[in-house]
Amino acid sequence: MKLTLKVWRQKNSKAKGALESYQVEASEHMSFLEMMDVLNEQLIVEKKSPITFDHDCREGICGSCSMTINGSPHGPQTGTTTCQLHMRKFKDGDTIVVEPWRSGAFPVVRDLTVDRSAFDRVIQSGGFISVNTGQAPDGNAIPIEKDLASNAFDAAACIGCGACVAACPNGSAMLFTAAKVSHLNQLPQGEVEKTKRTASMVAQMDKEGFGMCSNVGACEAECPKEISIEHIARMNRDYVASIFGGK
Amino acid sequence: MSWITNFFSSSIGRKVIMSLTGLFLITFLIVHLVGNLQLIAGDQGEAFNQYAYFMTTNPLIKFVSIGLYVMILLHAVLGLVIYLKNKTAKGIKPTARNKADVKWASKNMALLGTLILFFLIVHMGDFWFKMKFTDTIPLVTYDGWEPIKNLYEQVTITFDNPLFVVSYVFSMLVLGFHLWHGFGSGFQTLGLNHSKYNKLIDGIGKLLAVVLPIGYAIIPLYYYFVMR
Numbered sequence: 001m002k003l004t005l006k007v008w009r010q011k012n013s014k015a016k017g018a019l020e021s022y023q024v025e026a027s028e029h030m031s032f033l034e035m036m037d038v039l040n041e042q043l044i045v046e047k048k049s050p051i052t053f054d055h056d057c058r059e060g061i062c063g064s065c066s067m068t069i070n071g072s073p074h075g076p077q078t079g080t081t082t083c084q085l086h087m088r089k090f091k092d093g094d095t096i097v098v099e100p101w102r103s104g105a106f107p108v109v110r111d112l113t114v115d116r117s118a119f120d121r122v123i124q125s126g127g128f129i130s131v132n133t134g135q136a137p138d139g140n141a142i143p144i145e146k147d148l149a150s151n152a153f154d155a156a157a158c159i160g161c162g163a164c165v166a167a168c169p170n171g172s173a174m175l176f177t178a179a180k181v182s183h184l185n186q187l188p189q190g191e192v193e194k195t196k197r198t199a200s201m202v203a204q205m206d207k208e209g210f211g212m213c214s215n216v217g218a219c220e221a222e223c224p225k226e227i228s229i230e231h232i233a234r235m236n237r238d239y240v241a242s243i244f245g246g247k
Numbered sequence: 248m249s250w251i252t253n254f255f256s257s258s259i260g261r262k263v264i265m266s267l268t269g270l271f272l273i274t275f276l277i278v279h280l281v282g283n284l285q286l287i288a289g290d291q292g293e294a295f296n297q298y299a300y301f302m303t304t305n306p307l308i309k310f311v312s313i314g315l316y317v318m319i320l321l322h323a324v325l326g327l328v329i330y331l332k333n334k335t336a337k338g339i340k341p342t343a344r345n346k347a348d349v350k351w352a353s354k355n356m357a358l359l360g361t362l363i364l365f366f367l368i369v370h371m372g373d374f375w376f377k378m379k380f381t382d383t384i385p386l387v388t389y390d391g392w393e394p395i396k397n398l399y400e401q402v403t404i405t406f407d408n409p410l411f412v413v414s415y416v417f418s419m420l421v422l423g424f425h426l427w428h429g430f431g432s433g434f435q436t437l438g439l440n441h442s443k444y445n446k447l448i449d450g451i452g453k454l455l456a457v458v459l460p461i462g463y464a465i466i467p468l469y470y471y472f473v474m475r
Contacts (some may be wrong), residue, residue, distance in 0.1 A: 050302050100344060102338065103338060205258070209335075212333055215435045217353065230442075233435055238438075239259045
């Protein structure tokens, strides 16, 4: 299949970027990233600079790939990352617009790569459970009700890719932060530090310059792990409780 | 006190104030509509004028109305702050349009809210200001009453003008879209999201978004097309 790609090219975070057009011949069995690889090889042969983009596991679990394809983070297929999106989702002769994640808190490093370290700092501020080191505890030592475990697991499925921020018209990171808060706060191991965790993760999220949630729902529609905004409601509850009930 | 200022300057704190003020304003909309429907009671405005007299003179109502003005201002000013902050937070928008299945109203609350604010200024200038601060409204006397202001007459004069009728009806359409998103969104922000009640909250929100604007729009339409 013959495709026209319009890809965002930007030398560095300070340079002004623009969309550039490329022609690429791809097979419908290729993943989107493989198609990008083909294009890059073509560019290298032509002695042009290849397109920079993030990728790692290529099996939909690492959260590295980050492309806004035709306006949708991770492309048109719901519940999938860019690496798991296949070219059969497109038609021969299609024009595809490929842009980086768009958000003030995710500055473009080069081309399609953005700096997502803001997420790391949000995690560092409270997205963990403090435990003593030593041998790994027995997985079933603390009995947890199935529904609760499942709900926490739904939140834990977040791969931290940032599609929620890219999809949000406000550049808000509420779905990401909520997924982490909700995952840990619901489980007995995480409940101990619930108050402190929620307050500091929200504070860090605000400090990074992410926008405010206006319950548009674009994040849950675009999330490759289909995380529900129900988790945002839980974070809001825990946040209000942490401010008014905490020390 | 730093914890409380932290709360009010945090993203979630701001949104909580937006939802609390918004939901309060919806209760006002219900009360205001019930009162105003007396305008089409067919009694030449007797019930409505006596109600208007009560609403402008009762000390408790006067006290509550100050709260209402504060809520309106908070909701409007904070809404603007949130809009501007979110605009900066987003930065450059993608060139290609996102086709995610989201409500149009949800993405345009600031625009809808600004239109409602303009309407409120015009609307309060038409009635509230004239009623409270001027003597332009004619007086009327009912059995056993001192002469009171005939606000009903003022409404008749206003809705004689088709321009006012059109702008009032249009504003109610805008209000409907604002409520279509706002009611449910308010609950979600407060953390009141529960699979058992979500459908009910959504249903009530949509019902209010349809019934309230229609109820309000009936009044100018009735004056213009039926009573003239």
